[in-house]
Amino acid sequence: MSQGASPEGDLEPVAAADTGENWSPTRALGRAVLVAGLLLVAAVLLGRTDLVILAAPLALSVAFALGKRPRALPGLRLSTVESFPVEGGDLGATVEVENRDVTGYDLTVVHLQHSPWLRLEGGSVDAGPSRRGGNRPYVTLVPRGVATAVELAGPAVRWGRHWLGPASAHAVAADGLLVSRAVVTGALGVKVYPLTDPFKADEAMPRAAGLVGQHRSRRPGEGGELAGVRQFGPGDRLRRVDWRVSLRTERLHVAATLSDRDAEVVVLLDLLADAGRSGGIGGASSVLDRSVRAAAAIAEHYLHRGDRVSVLEYGAQARRLRPASGRRQYLTVLEWLLDAHPSPTAQERGGAQLAAGISAAALVVVLTPLLDARSAAMLAGLARSGRFVVAVDTLPTDLTSPPVNTWSDVSYRLWKAERENTMGQLGEHGVPVVAWAGAGSLDAVLRDVSRLAAAPKAVLR
Amino acid sequence: MKQLLAQVRDLGRITGGPLLVRGVVFVAAFTGLLLAAPGELPARLMLGFLVLAVIPAIAPGGIAVTLVMLTMVAMWLADTLLFGAQPSTGRLLATAAALYLLHNAAALAAVLPYDAIVDNQVLLRWAVRSALVLGAAGVLAILLATVLPGMYITTPTVALVVGLVVVAAAVALLTRLGRRP
Numbered sequence: 001m002s003q004g005a006s007p008e009g010d011l012e013p014v015a016a017a018d019t020g021e022n023w024s025p026t027r028a029l030g031r032a033v034l035v036a037g038l039l040l041v042a043a044v045l046l047g048r049t050d051l052v053i054l055a056a057p058l059a060l061s062v063a064f065a066l067g068k069r070p071r072a073l074p075g076l077r078l079s080t081v082e083s084f085p086v087e088g089g090d091l092g093a094t095v096e097v098e099n100r101d102v103t104g105y106d107l108t109v110v111h112l113q114h115s116p117w118l119r120l121e122g123g124s125v126d127a128g129p130s131r132r133g134g135n136r137p138y139v140t141l142v143p144r145g146v147a148t149a150v151e152l153a154g155p156a157v158r159w160g161r162h163w164l165g166p167a168s169a170h171a172v173a174a175d176g177l178l179v180s181r182a183v184v185t186g187a188l189g190v191k192v193y194p195l196t197d198p199f200k201a202d203e204a205m206p207r208a209a210g211l212v213g214q215h216r217s218r219r220p221g222e223g224g225e226l227a228g229v230r231q232f233g234p235g236d237r238l239r240r241v242d243w244r245v246s247l248r249t250e251r252l253h254v255a256a257t258l259s260d261r262d263a264e265v266v267v268l269l270d271l272l273a274d275a276g277r278s279g280g281i282g283g284a285s286s287v288l289d290r291s292v293r294a295a296a297a298i299a300e301h302y303l304h305r306g307d308r309v310s311v312l313e314y315g316a317q318a319r320r321l322r323p324a325s326g327r328r329q330y331l332t333v334l335e336w337l338l339d340a341h342p343s344p345t346a347q348e349r350g351g352a353q354l355a356a357g358i359s360a361a362a363l364v365v366v367l368t369p370l371l372d373a374r375s376a377a378m379l380a381g382l383a384r385s386g387r388f389v390v391a392v393d394t395l396p397t398d399l400t401s402p403p404v405n406t407w408s409d410v411s412y413r414l415w416k417a418e419r420e421n422t423m424g425q426l427g428e429h430g431v432p433v434v435a436w437a438g439a440g441s442l443d444a445v446l447r448d449v450s451r452l453a454a455a456p457k458a459v460l461r
Numbered sequence: 462m463k464q465l466l467a468q469v470r471d472l473g474r475i476t477g478g479p480l481l482v483r484g485v486v487f488v489a490a491f492t493g494l495l496l497a498a499p500g501e502l503p504a505r506l507m508l509g510f511l512v513l514a515v516i517p518a519i520a521p522g523g524i525a526v527t528l529v530m531l532t533m534v535a536m537w538l539a540d541t542l543l544f545g546a547q548p549s550t551g552r553l554l555a556t557a558a559a560l561y562l563l564h565n566a567a568a569l570a571a572v573l574p575y576d577a578i579v580d581n582q583v584l585l586r587w588a589v590r591s592a593l594v595l596g597a598a599g600v601l602a603i604l605l606a607t608v609l610p611g612m613y614i615t616t617p618t619v620a621l622v623v624g625l626v627v628v629a630a631a632v633a634l635l636t637r638l639g640r641r642p
Contacts, residue, residue: 028568031527035564037632039534044624046542049609050553054537057561057598062635064594107583109574122578137577139478141586175590176568 022073022181029177032058065174070101074108074142078167078185087195087281091156093120095167097140098147105171110138110150115162117280118190120152142171157280159194159292161338163187193334194289195281199297199441227256264310264323264359265302267295270368270375271315274342276396287369290394292337294367294436299333311336314354314368314378316343323359348374351381363388365442369395370433376422383431390445391426391433471576478579483518485566490514490529493559496552497533499540517563521570526563533560554602558595565591 039055042048075098085091097108113135114120122138138150156162165187171180229245232252240254269291276286285293299309303325310323311333321336358364364387368375382389401412423433432445491514498506513532516525537556540546548556569587573579 026568026571027522027524028564028571031530032564033632033635034527035530035534035560036635037628038531040628040631041625042534042538044628048541049605050537050541050548053553053598053602053605054534054557054560056601057557057594058564059631059635060598060601061561061565061594064597066635106569106587107572107580109572109577136474136476137574139573139577139579139583141580141582172572175565175587176572179572 023070023173023178024181026177026179028175029062032062032177036062061175062177065177068103069178070103070105070171070173070180072101073180073183074099074101074105074169074171075147076110076167076169076183076185078112078165078188080164080188080190084191084193085156086193087157087159088155089192090153091118091120091190091192092151092153093164095138095150095152095169096147097142097150097169097171099142099144099171101144103173104144105142105173106176107139108142108148108169108171110140110167110169112138112150112152112165112167113187114164115190117158117160117162117192118156118164119154121154122150122152155281156190156192157282158278158289159192159338162190162192164190191335191338194292194296194337196297196300197293197436199294199301227258229253230256263302264308264362265298266310266312266323266358266362266364267298268312268314268354268364268366268368269295269340270366270372270378270394271313271317271340271343272348272375273344273369273371275369275371276399284398285396287371287394287396288340288342290396290436291367291369292340294392294394295337296334298365298442300330303327303330303333309333310362312354312357313340313343314348314366314375316345316348318349320357323362348378351378351383352385353381354378355382355385355387358382358387360386363390363446366391367394367436369393370419370422371395376426379426379431380429383426383429389431390442391423391431392441393423393433393435397435474576476576476578478581478584479570479573479575479577481584482566482570482573483521486521486526486563486570487514487518489559489562489566490517493533493556493563494529494536496556496559497536497540499536499544499546517567518570521567526567530560530563533563550602550606554599557598557602561595561598562591565594 036055036058039051040059043051043055075096077094077096077098079094079096081092083089083091093112093114095110095112097110099105112120122136140148140150142148166184168182168184170182172178173180229242230253232241232246232254236254240257242253242255245253271288271291274286274288276289277284278286278289295311299311302309306325308323308325309329311321313319319336319339321333324332364382366379366382366389368379368391370376370391370393379389379391401408403409426433434441434445491510494510494514495502495507498510502510513529517523517529533556537548541548565587
């Protein structure tokens with residue numbers, strides 16, 4: 001998977017092929033020549049054969065190593081397996097080093113830089129588990145005319161757009177006397193989709209619309225939910241006839257049902273502020289993590305039931321995803337969520353402005369940590385505009401304030417009390433606030449919202 | 462101070478392969494110094510040798526390797542010239558092997574990142590090539606010992622000049638091998 005057309009980052013050695021600049025001598029070459037030369041000069045001057053014997057291995061090794069020296073640079077290719085991992089899913093990457101020279105390399109040092117959220121470890125190189133991973137260089141043997149692959153695999157521990165690469169490699173030849181220039185590949189983009197928290201909402205939608213869907217509406221029609229038994233009328237289907245009641249009353253009766261309708265769900269992500277530290281899939285989660293995972297779960301649930309879902313951003317970028325239904329929309333939502341970043345802004349639209357772009361019948365699920373006062377004002381504004389609003393509190397429960405001084409704890413408790421007060425006030429304005437807890441999180445509040453929707457309502461226009 | 466702490470923390474990342482090669486550097490340096498040193502050694506000098514041998518293992522890419530090799534040569538010359546020692550062939554060959562191994566292992570250690578995951582084949586190939594060079598040098602040494610009359614040869618001036626020219630040519634050749642494109 002990559003951003004761009006090709007899933008592979010490949011770089012051919014640039015222009016300088018077949019020139020001496022590709023390979024440079026190391027300090028070891030100078031050392032060997034210096035010590036061997038001094039020993040030989042001393043041997044001749046002093047007439048000593050033992051010094052010749054001392055110098056022999058050094059001189060022989062230099063002559064032996066440099067007899068056949070490499071010219072071209074190693075070829076390098078970075079590729080990744082085309083897959084769509086979710087958080088915690090495995091990802092594989094391969095760095096291939098090719099020797100196109102007339103002589104074998106002693107070794108090739110391969111570095112692969114990647115996002116810290118990709119826990120890639122070497123699979124092909126033999127190493128103990130404690131020594132693996134952690135952005136280490138890999139040293140491998142590349143004989144003449146052969147390509148050696150360093151295979152890395154590991155889980156992607158957090159959602160988002162991550163980078164894999166660039167990879168770089170330099171080869172060492174002639175017993176460590178020559179070292180090549182580094183060859184570098186381009187970087188690849190890797191998309192890791194958020195893991196959807198288990199989510200289920202059994203309660204009715206406040207106001208279903210359209211003619212297809214799975215929600216029982218309050219209108220009679222073709223559907224699965226029994227509304228009652230009434231007398232047969234023109235247009236009623238024969239298969240709806242309730243024979244038992246008809247026989248008892250001696251008049252033809254049919255079973256009346258409520259029509260099934262779909263609904264529009266608007267998931268609004270409050271990205272004005274972030275809090276907490278993300279620890280990946282197994283660790284702590286930040287506000288953004290919880291918001292994105294909850295948004296993915298809510299979208300998946302309602303899209304699976306045939307509803308139309310749109311996603312909005314409350315932040316500097318103000319991105320918006322048009323409402324649609326189906327599997328394609330679910331994938332679009334996941335893709336859209338990858339670009340969610342905290343984007344604080346000085347001027348943000350109020351709830352009434354936001355409401356103008358939201359259908360009056362839609363259920364608005366606002367995922368907010370309620371850290372910014374404007375978020376509460378926006379929620380109240382949406383409710384005043386007559387939208388059915390449910391606020392989901394995405395502030396992590398295990399969030400603690402760092403102890404700066406003796407007043408830190410007191411001020412944190414005060415801030416929490418003030419926040420709870422705001423949540424209570426929002427509840428009074430008809431905006432239920434519920435903490436995100438996965439499956440069944442919204443059931444209690446959806447019941448309240450449905451009841452409110454059924455009641456006559458005064459709306460500010 | 463912060464840099465030093467970071468370096469100490471990084472020590473925990475060192476892997477087996479580079480550690481082994483640096484161990485060979487240390488052993489070769491220490492053995493070479495012991496073999497080249499003249500006569501009986503006082504304990505304080507032994508400690509000095511230990512410290513001196515550790516430096517190339519810590520910094521194999523630095524100038525310390527050259528200095529230790531030159532120290533070995535200097536001590537060998539001092540032992541044979543000043544103290545008039547007559548070293549045995551075994552000691553001579555062992556010193557030559559230690560000198561070469563120090564150079565060769567340091568060359569490998571210098572190009573191996575300390576925290577690299579190293580394929581075993583790399584170390585195996587390196588060891589085989591070193592053994593080949595040492596074997597070839599050993600054969601050459603035995604041939605020299607057989608052909609030449611003794612360890613000391615009294616040379617006429619002409620032979621001295623010819624010898625120096627040969628040495629200069631050999632060094633020039635080695636240097637050219639390294640520099641040619």
